[in-house]
Amino acid sequence: QVQLAESGGGSVQAGGSLRLSCTASGRTFRDYAMGWFRQAPGKEREFIAGISENGDFVYYADSMKGRFTISRDKAKNTVLLQVNSLKPEDTAVYLCAADPRGPYSSYEDYDYRGQGTQVTVSS
8 A cells, every 4th residue: 555645735926836745655665656647626637747666767748848847756755746937727736646557647547646735826
């Protein structure tokens, strides 16, 4: 079993940056690929980025390339999502997910999912 906890969200003005963290506990973190997603009110959940268990492979949704960077800190059992040049349309709950066979771009394909952290961007 893996428990995931996102943190780092908050309220920020447009143009600012945030670094979101997803900390894993439970089973061996290094065996899991990770993904970041977001869901805004009234909109479908969106895939942002995924990273392999060893960090060597990362990929992004086309619409997320450029302002989002995913990375992992194995020593801290943490996956990070750096978000720059924030826009009001980035307002959403940001969620992380883990799977031993990923990463996947579909949230439902992950075995474990966190509760999310809220990001609110004001203009």
